[in-house]
Amino acid sequence: MELKRILFEVSEHVATITINRPERLNATDDLTRTELGIAWARVRDDPDIRVAIITGAGDRAFSAGQDVRATAESGIRNKVPGSRLHHNVWKPVICALNGMAVGGGLHQVADSDLIIAAEHAELIDTHLAVGNVFALEAAVLLRRMPLSMVMQLALMTKKGRISAQRAHEIGLINEVVPADRLQQRAREIALDIVKLSPATVQASIKAMWATLDVGLHAAHDVAYRYVLQHQLTHPDYREGMLAFAEKREPRWVVE
Template sequence: MDFQRILFDVSDHIATITINRPERLNATDDLTRTELGQAWARVREDSDIRVAIITGAGDRAFSAGQDIRATAQSGIRNKVPGSRLHHNVWKPVICALNGMVVGGGLHQVADADLIIAAEHAELIDTHLMVGNVFALEPTVLLRRMPLSMVMQLALMTKDGRISAQRGYEIGLINEVVPADRLQERAREIALAIAKLSPATVQASIKGMWASLDVGLHAAHDVAYRYVLQHQMTHPDYLEGMKAFAEKREPQWVVD
């Protein structure tokens, strides 16, 4: 796939999506969001891809969010955020934060399954500084971090930035690593996930995310539906247990 704003690579069943505008701190314009949507569609539809990593080029920024200069000049034509939940991707997604994340870049953080951050990475929101409502990103962030911390991002703007270490302490970020270990560590995790049953992993991820849409008792019903469907319809359910009992590597079905 030929892209102008992102890099897209697939190897060992892992897709790596890199927002590639380091000269603009990886800010996203209309074309970037369009290309991200195309990349997520490839991740969703390609059965060879089992895990995705999303990161940014360079070491200063993961993404500075919406390209304000481009928007000020021509407005926004593509309003669909370029993150996985908006494109119905249920394969595991690892967000590798190589630097600061600002504004709309928080979509990628909020929507990822696992978040690995370089020590110097930080979360910042500037929506209110430029007259934009900060509401879409928080719909998911509020399910992953305390309300007070989301309010800090929104109301304190640049002064409310959250460091990678603080993000780890509040449970948003899974691991904080030295910058020179970030991509290697993200890939280590991705390779381990890629060995699991693709169908089982995707059903588990979709079930967990779907449970966030409803209350506790309804969430149990949603989760149980995914469990039963997998047990009754997919051969990997029995294959995993047989392989364990027979002390061999499982032979997963790739749909």
């Protein structure tokens, strides 16, 4: 299928997904969300892809969220958010936050494993300003940043915007870099992750996200099941230790 709203590239086991509507501040309409679903399915199902980077075209916006004009004219037909968690992608995802992330654009940010931001990037929510409930994005953000900061985004709308530096200070963003270093830095991290066991990485990511659904004691049980299953069933567990003992690079299984 020819993609019209996003760019999708794969190089050295890294897929780069770029929301490509700079003239609309990378706002997502029905077609954009459909194409993001296609891209995430490719990331999930293609064994050659080990890491994904999600970013936006240009330097003004990562994504302005839902295309309000398009929705006002025709309504929403595709209601599935185009983020990795909604498509069961457990390969590592890096968000290269190249500008403002607004409203529905926060899905991609909150649902990523690592977030690298340009210095001028910022988080904004406008759901309440247009009569929409701020809940889906908040459900994940509340697991990654303080309640007071999520309330600030929601209730103060545009005046409650959070800078990249502030988001870094509260632990949401991993690194803040100059804009001209953003894509390079995201790729550097991705290429380091590529060297790890794909199966072990995915099992670890899935286990960590799964533990957020339950309390502490149940989380320990969930985590242990993932650890035990990997140790008992996957050859990379033994291969990693053998490679360390034999002082050589591991030969990971790619499935």
